Amino acid sequence: MEQRRILVGVTGGIAAYKAPELVRALRRAGHAVRCVMTPEATSFVTPLVLQTLTGAPVTTDVLDPSQEGEIDHIALADWAELLVVAPATANTLARLANGLADEPVSTVALATRAPLLVAPAMNVNMWQHPATQRNVATLKERGVRVVGPDVGELACGWEGEGRMSDPAEIAAVAELALGSRSLQSEVVLVTAGGTREPVDAVRYLGNRSSGKMGFAVAEEAARRGAEVVLVTAPTGLATPAGVRRVDVESATEMRDAVLVEFDKASIVIKSAAVADFRPVAPSARKLKKEDLPEGAGLTLELERNPDILAELCRRKDDRTIVGFAAESHDVVAAAQRKLERKGCDLMVANDISRAGTGFDVDHNTVVFIWPGGEIEELPTLPKAEVAAQLLDRVEKLRGGTK
Ligand code: CTP
Numbered sequence: 271m272e273q274r275r276i277l278v279g280v281t282g283g284i285a286a287y288k289a290p291e292l293v294r295a296l297r298r299a300g301h302a303v304r305c306v307m308t309p310e311a312t313s314f315v316t317p318l319v320l321q322t323l324t325g326a327p328v329t330t331d332v333l334d335p336s337q338e339g340e341i342d343h344i345a346l347a348d349w350a351e352l353l354v355v356a357p358a359t360a361n362t363l364a365r366l367a368n369g370l371a372d373e374p375v376s377t378v379a380l381a382t383r384a385p386l387l388v389a390p391a392m393n394v395n396m397w398q399h400p401a402t403q404r405n406v407a408t409l410k411e412r413g414v415r416v417v418g419p420d421v422g423e424l425a426c427g428w429e430g431e432g433r434m435s436d437p438a439e440i441a442a443v444a445e446l447a448l449g450s451r452s453l454q455s456e457v458v459l460v461t462a463g464g465t466r467e468p469v470d471a472v473r474y475l476g477n478r479s480s481g482k483m484g485f486a487v488a489e490e491a492a493r494r495g496a497e498v499v500l501v502t503a504p505t506g507l508a509t510p511a512g513v514r515r516v517d518v519e520s521a522t523e524m525r526d527a528v529l530v531e532f533d534k535a536s537i538v539i540k541s542a543a544v545a546d547f548r549p550v551a552p553s554a555r556k557l558k559k560e561d562l563p564e565g566a567g568l569t570l571e572l573e574r575n576p577d578i579l580a581e582l583c584r585r586k587d588d589r590t591i592v593g594f595a596a597e598s599h600d601v602v603a604a605a606q607r608k609l610e611r612k613g614c615d616l617m618v619a620n621d622i623s624r625a626g627t628g629f630d631v632d633h634n635t636v637v638f639i640w641p642g643g644e645i646e647e648l649p650t651l652p653k654a655e656v657a658a659q660l661l662d663r664v665e666k667l668r669g670g671t672k
Contacts, residue, residue, distance in 0.1 A: 272300070272451060273300050273301055273302055274301045274302070274351050274352065274448050275301070275302045275304075275349055275350055275351045275352075276296050276301050276302070276303050276304075276350065276351065276352050276353075276354060276444060276448075277303075277304050277305070277306060277346060277347075277349070277350035277352070277353045277354070277378065277382070277384070278292060278293055278296070278303060278304070278305045278306070278320075278354050278355075278356065279305075279306050279307070279353060279354065279355040279356070279358075279374075279375035279378065279379065280305060280306070280307045280308070280311040280315065280320070280355075280356070280357070280375070281307075281308045281310065281311050281355060281357060281358060281359045281361075281362040281375055282308050282309075282310025282311045282313065282314060282359060282361075283314070283357045283359045283391050283392060283434075284314060284391075284425040284426075285356075285357035285391035285425075285433070285434035286311050286314035286315045286357055287314055287315055288356075288357070288434060288437050289305075289311075289315055289320065289356060289357070290315060290319050290320060290323055291437040292354070292356055292437035292440055292441060293305065293320060293323045293324055294323055294437075295437050295438055295440075295441035296354075296441050296444065297323065297324070299441060299445070302326075303323075303324045303326075304324055304326045304328075304329075304341075304346065304349070304350075305317075305320040305321075305324055305326075305328045305329070306328070306329040306330075306343075306346065306374045306375055306378050307320070307328060307329070307330045307374065307375065308330075308362070308373045308374060308375050309330065309331070309373065311375075312330055317330055327340045327341070329341075329343060329346060329374050329378075330374060331374065332374050332377055343374065343377055343378055343381065344381050346378055347378045347381035347382035347383075347384075348381075348382070348383075350378070350382050350384040351384055351448060352384050352385055352386075352387065352444060352447055352448050353378065353379060353382050353384050353385070353386050353387070354387045354388075354389070354440065354444055355375060355379065355386065355387070355388045355389065356387075356388070356389035356391075356434065356437075356440050357389055357390070357391035357392075357434045358388040358389055358390045358391065359390075359391070359392055360390075360392045360396040360397070360399070360402050362375065362376065362388075363388065363390060363402060363405045363406060363409065364401070364402070364405050366379055366386070366388070366405075366409060366414070367404075367405035367406075367408040367409055368405075383510070383511035383512075384511060385413070385414075385415070385447050385448075385493075386409075386414045386415070387414070387415045387416075387417060387440070387443060387444055387447045388409065388414060388415070388416055388417070389416075389417050389418050389419075389434050389435050389440045390406070390416065390418060390419045390432075390434070391418070391419055391432065391433065391434035392419070392432050393424060393426045393428060393432055394424060394428050394429070394430030394431050394432045395428070396432070397419060397430075397431050397432045398431070413654065415443060415446075415447050417435045417439060417440050417443045418433070418434055418435030418439075418440075419431055419432050419433055419434060419435065420433040420434070420435055420436075421433070449490075449493045449494055450494055450495075451494060451495035452494050452495065452665055453491055453494035453495050453496035453537075453661065453665065454494070454495035454496065456491075456496045456497070456536045456537050456668065457496065457497045457498075457499075457534050457535050457536050457537070458488070458491040458496040458497070458498045458499070458535065458536070458537045458538075458539065459498075459499050459501065459528065459531050459532065459535035459537070459538045459539070460484050460487050460488040460491065460498065460499070460500045460501070460538075460539045460541065461484060461500075461501045461502070461524060461528060461539070461540050461541060461542035461544075461578075462479075462481040462483070462484020462485055462487075462488070462500060462501075462502040462503070462505065462541055462542050463479055463480070463481035463484065463502045463503030463504060463505045463542055463543070464476050464477040464478065464479035464480075464481070464503050464542070464543040464545075465477075465503045465518075465519065465520050465521045465523075465524055465542065465543070465544050465545045465575075466503060466504060466519045466520060466545075467520055467521065467545045467547070467548035467549060467552075467575075468519075468520065468548075468549065468552040469549050469552055469553070469557070469570065470552060470553035470554075470555065470556050470557045471553065471554060471555055471556045472556050473557070474519075475545060475547075475548070475549065475572075476545075477543045477545065478543075478629040478630055479503075479542070479543035479596075479629060479630070480505060480506075480507075480629065480630040480631075481502055481503065481505030481507050481542075482505075482507065482630070482631075482632065482653050483541045483594070483634060483653050483656065483657070484500065484502065484539070484541035484542060485500070485502075485505070485507045485510060486653040486654045486656070486657040487539050487541060487657040487660060487661070488500040488510050488513045489510035489511070489513065489654070489657070490654065490657040490658050490661055491537075491539075491657075491661060492510055492511060492512035492513050493512075494661060496537070497514075498510075498512065498513045498514065499513070499514045499515075499516060499531050499535070500513050500514070500515045500516070501516045501518060501524060501527045501528050501531065501542075502515060502516070502517060502518070502542070503518060503519060503524065503542060503543075504517070504519060516531070520545075520548065521544045521545050521548060521575040521576065521578070522548070522575065522576070524542060524544060524578060525575075525576050525578045525581070528578055528582070532582060532585070535589060536588075536589055536590070536668075537589065537590045537591075537592075537664055537668070538582055538589060538590070538591045538592065539592045539660070539664075540578065540579045540582070540591070540592065540593050540594060540614075541594045541618075543596060544575065544577075544578060544579075545575055546574065546575055547572035547573065547574060547575060548572060548573060548575050549570050549571070549572060549573075550571045550572065550573045551571070577612070579591070579593050579612050579614065580611070580612045580613070583612050583613035583614050584613070586613070590615050590616075590664055590667050590668055591614040591615055592614060592615060592616045592617070592618060592660065592664065593608065593609065593612055593614040593616075593617045593618070594617070594618045594619075594620070595608045595609075595617050595618070595619045595620070595639075596620055596622050596629075597619060597620070597621060597622065598621070598622050598623045599623065601619050601620075601621045601637065602619060602637060602639065602645055604619075605617050605619030605637070605639045606639055606643070609639050609641060610641075615641065615667055616638060616639070616640060616641075616660075616663060616664070616667070617638075617639040618636050618637075618638060618639075618656075618660060619636060619637045619638075619639055620634055620635060620636045620637070621635065626650075632652055632653055633650050633651065633652055633653065634650070634651065634653050634656045635648070635649070635650040635651075636648050636656055638660075638663060
């Protein structure tokens with residue numbers, strides 16, 4: 271199996287005595303493992319045990335100059351491809367849910383952009399407490415994976431939910447969370463966001479695209495090992511781990527940036543909402559009402575923007591190119607016409623008239639439209655899952671072309 275970099279965070283509960291077993295399971299699977307511990311955890315398992323099993327120094331204090339000199343906590347957070355917190359105490363879940371950074375494990379959890387897997391372990395009443403349940407729900411909403419806790423006899427003498435899952439099971443879920451490296455040899459160019467077409471020094475014509483779909487695709491492609499470049503119009507979103515980001519504003523800027531990256535790309539996913547028209551003569555100064563006759567309206571003259579997707583498809587060679595079609599009516603037929611007109615390998619259509627899916631939300635309801643006329647309707651899914659489904663299809667297409 272391929273070696274991945276896994277950081278194990280150990281926090282202060284009795285289940286910490288199983289942390290060495292988890293480390294061994296991950297090492298046996300061929301991974302590089304490092305450990306970070308809370309001060310409380312060191313009362314249950316010694317750093318020396320984990321250091322011996324990982325063959326690497328263990329971080330227990332981010333303020334200790336000798337430890338920070340070995341590998342500082344930010345470098346450790348950057349090093350990780352996955353952070354597994356096992357056991358995760360009730361206190362740790364609260365820290366993680368609230369973004370505290372007052373001990374080494376929650377500090378690296380805040381600093382890392384790697385996915386997070388937690389294995390809760392605690393007394394059954396602490397687990398069932400509404401505060402803990404709310405913290406777990408918050409973490410899940412954020413995409414954190416939670417494994418366990420299992421039901422059984424607890425170290426505190428109670429019976430019930432609260433046992434940390436078996437190390438072998440945590441290791442298996444860790445493999446899933448790491449994802450495959452199935453796009454390792456690909457260079458993926460993703461566009462995202464809604465372009466802004468300048469009207470004057472302060473105003474622009476824009477659209478409601480949030481960029482979330484494109485960012486989700488970029489994140490998933492990077493997780494699958496691709497080299498990813500994300501050309502994005504303005505969004506409020508953080509750059510996904512391992513993705514190179516190029517910021518643009520207008521459609522013409524996006525076209526220029528995309529053409530620079532296109533030569534190297536083997537896969538292109540065009541999820542940006544590109545404005546079709548731009549003002550012919552944007553004003554370098556702010557347009558003032560006082561410059562117009564009293565009560566007069568304003569007419570903007572617009573000209574066509576280049577169709578970036580159509581242009582890329584004309585130079586496709588053996589690249590795989592996916593377009594998006596945001597439609598408000600007659601969705602499938604309109605997207606099929608768009609696919610033919612532009613000449614891409616797959617069109618992802620979404621119905622923007624549906625509430626709660628499409629623009630600026632976390633879910634999407636899409637239909638995959640294939641050149642032969644075949645269509646695949648997906649249920650409403652989180653955008654991260656739509657991205658995964660889309661890249662599964664792209665991988666199949668690549669399998670046929672390589
Ligand atoms: N697109 C593009 N350049 C444009 C317009 C659109 O590259 N100037 C791309 C989008 O990134 C998307 C696909 O084309 O992948 C479809 O975009 P959409 O706005 O739905 O379609 P349009 O071609 O603009 O057609 P219409 O506005 O008539 O629906």
